[in-house]
Amino acid sequence: MITHLEDINKAFESKVRLGIMSVLMVNDEADFNTLKELLGLTDGNLASHTRALENLKYIKAKKQFVGRKPKTTYSRTKEGEKAFQDHLQALEAFLKNNL
């Protein structure tokens, strides 16, 4: 199989997005603070990447109030799951051919 770098999904080039998607593949849901702690990020950094993945429809956010505190919980979409699996496949093939 010939694999080109173009098959790799630019949406997942960042370590943070790889991390977010990995967590949401392993866990059906994760809230903002859990992602923040697991990935060791600041609020702003995490928020900008979750927003980008939401805009791509790869993850979706559910907003609730727990008492008076807002809580945002993320989950992968079907589309995101497929895109991420395709990306890992392309990445693996590319690395196997080029390392």
Next chain:
Amino acid sequence: MITHLEDINKAFESKVRLGIMSVLMVNDEADFNTLKELLGLTDGNLASHTRALENLKYIKAKKQFVGRKPKTTYSRTKEGEKAFQDHLQALEAFLKNNL
């Protein structure tokens, strides 16, 4: 920063190993059957990759008996954690420079 493909850790080129390490970064421990289900693998396929990662000292296995059934639980090592983080860093840098 100039990043070359050589900075990417060949141990993690496989999607399966990327999956095992991702699960063990998110969860401190995971047993064989949990990994198998999360990653959708056969026993043989998972075993060959956990063995490879154990040989590299990137993960460690704890074997117990639960009743009469053997149970193997895996966790990342400090070395594995560092190697995986370095790999993701190198991968991100490489992709940013080349996509």
